[in-house]
Amino acid sequence: MDQTRFTVPKPRIRMPVMQPLPRSFYARDTRLVARELLGMHLVHATPAGRRVGRIVETEAYLGPHDLAAHSSKGLTERTKIMFGPPGHGYVYLIYGIHHCMNVVTEPPGHGAAVLLRALEPVAGLTTRTQGPGLLCRAMGIDRRLNGHDLLSEHFFITAPDILAPFKIVARPRIGVDYARHWAKRLLRFYIRDNPFVSQP
């Protein structure tokens, strides 16, 4: 066979391009998004370098009817991001000290979000990442990223090259005891046996 007769295919260069998850990923049932975010990579490109963490723990906040959700206060200056379009970051200060990072879910106006509680370090992370406040500190996330579109090139969530299989554990959410029966709902999800989960 004379191989010279065939066109030499262009070399396929596998670019390490990390595509942000599409908005349609977020515009779905919040519990589903919370579960499917497990194993995904949170990426923040800063002047100090790129920081990447594997999401290992999340909590679902379902909407205004969910007494543990900020959106249960209704549409306010603070909660307007939660009622906005999906795929945006909702970052707020808690206890005057710590930041918490959420992603808005469901169609606009729904008022739901998923709290990111813990990461497994992948790249560029030098401090602890177990717990929502530590996660934000390690990733360099603060209120300046509130309302940030996660379909951007500097701050986004992407699927890893290889999604290793894992078991998901569902538990009640942390620190929402005031939310009556909502405090008992199994809306916290984490990767079983992962050492970076905040409170196994």
Added chain:
DNA sequence: TGCACGATGAAC
């Protein structure tokens, strides 16, 4: 305009 309190983390 004032005040109570929280999706936490760290020290004690």
Added chain:
DNA sequence: TTCATCGTGCAC
């Protein structure tokens, strides 16, 4: 178990 510390929402 206590405390640091302040934005937010709501009462007044």
